[in-house]
Amino acid sequence: MHASSSGLSAQQSAASDYDAVPVGLCVLSRDLRFLRVNETMAMFNGYAPEEHIGRTVSEIVPDMEDVARGLMKKITDTGETIGPFEVAGKTPAEPGEQRFWMEFWSPVTDVQGHIVGASVAAVEITERKRLAREKDQALRVTERRLQQQTAIAEIGQLALQDTALQIVLNRIVEAAAIALDVPLTKVLAFEDTADQLKLVAGVGWAEGLVGVASVGIERESQAGYPLLSGELIIVDELALEERFSGPPLLKEHGVVSGMSVTIAGPEGRPYGVIGIHATDRRAFDRGDRDFLLSLAAIISNAVRKEAAKTQSTLLIREMSHRAGNMLQLVSSIAAQTFRQAKDPDEAREAFNQRLASLARANHAIAQQGWSDTRFQKVAEDTLSPVAARIRMEGRDIQLPAELCFDRIHPA
Incomplete structure (x- = not known):
């Protein structure tokens, strides 16, 4: 009686351990029916352990049937263990979600040594993946x-x-x-x-x-x-x-x-x-x-x-051109001033005033960044020394920079 009680206790302990391990375990017959399933494997599949027994893989996890059938054939043909290897599929536990496991399949034999099924161990690696x-x-x-x-x-x-x-x-x-x-x-x-x-x-x-x-x-x-x-x-x-x-x-x-x-x-x-x-x-x-x-x-x-x-190149070219024009203009002012003057001191004063007017015109244009300049601005700056004797009337216009010196010629 004592030996029998010990044997029963050992079987119960083994069954308890089988259910408690954090690895999915099951035994499949050759025709892919579940003969034994632990809690972890049942959780993977979305059914209670007792709901698996006697039912086929196609009934419990249809998405895994083709893989299981191929593995079972290899087990029965060779008698060799397979794995570990990666398996992917979907189960009713999480419908529509692709999940991944590492599995190990080994043959199960009867007392005569004939292969009657396969023992499967699976560890889910979905989160790791x-x-x-x-x-x-x-x-x-x-x-x-x-x-x-x-x-x-x-x-x-x-x-x-x-x-x-x-x-x-x-x-x-x-x-x-x-x-x-x-x-x-x-x-x-x-x-x-x-x-x-x-x-x-x-x-x-x-x-x-x-x-x-x-x-x-x-x-x-x-x-x-x-x-x-x-x-x-x-x-x-x-x-x-x-x-x-x-x-x-x-x-x-x-x-x-x-x-x-x-x-x-x-x-x-x-x-x-x-x-x-x-x-x-x-x-x-x-x-x-x-x-x-x-x-x-x-x-x-x-x-x-x-x-x-490009603008700099054009500006340098224009400045070179204007420098030549400026020298010609200064020469013209000098010739006009000294040709008409009778007193050298008066001639010198008139020449200086005309040069100053020319400088003011240049300054007015430079202030605008060598761009279009208001005619009134150029005229006012150029003629400021004699502003009291001049009255300016008419519509103001914008002069391109290249025309300013041509149009403003101090007399």
Whole structure:
């Protein structure tokens, strides 16, 4: 009696341990019926342990039937254990959710040594997989941000150097394609007619289009919308876009998603638009948007620098031309003054006054930044020594800087 009681106690203890372990355990027959299931495995599957007994895998977890059938065949054919290996599927415990387990299958034999089923041990790794995915995603985002910031630093340095604008534009569209992982990038710039934007730089477009292709700027177009709205726009799916229509240029290249933003130009006018495009549906985050805005700012600064350089060249050329004219004017004033003068002292005084008037005219124009200057302003400054003897009447006009010295000739 005592031995029998001990044996029963041991069996009860083993059964209790079988249920209590944090590993999913079950025994399956060759036809995939549950013969034994512990609490952990039952929790994985979404049924009570007793609800499993005698029912098939297809009845309890139909999403796992094909995998289970293949494993059972391998067990019965080879008699070898399998695992550990990863299994993915869905169960009634969490409908619609993809879950993951590490499993180990081993053959179960009868007293004659025939394989009658398989013993299965499973550990859920869904949370571990989720954390790993999040870690990988965070790492990819960090790498992309680093790539974007490096590109901004390199291009910014290039733009600060004495580099041609076209070289800067080409480098920017290349960097945008790499850092944002998109096949198509572009910079559109206003043409002389100001009603079209030309594709002045780009990556991924059909051969011969860069430097030739143009798009309209109406509000209904994707290029025109950011110009008129002044905002960075994001297109999730071009075919479903209601704010504007995609131009043929984008549709012919299979564009689905993208971003575009205006590039500021000199004197308050926009230079054009920078855009990036993908041929699949993309989700662009704040870092991606900031990166595109940074590229637009670099282009804007490069455009202003190029315009200032051009203006400086023109100004130096104009100053050289004006210097020659000024010397001729001084020579003319001197000849006119001393030819008519009878008293050397009076001649010297008149010459000094005329030179002073010429200097005042020059100062008036310089104050306007060598731009258009009011005629009245130039006349008043030039003739101030004799203002008491002069009355000025009539409509005031704006004189271009290059005409001021030609029109104001102190007498």
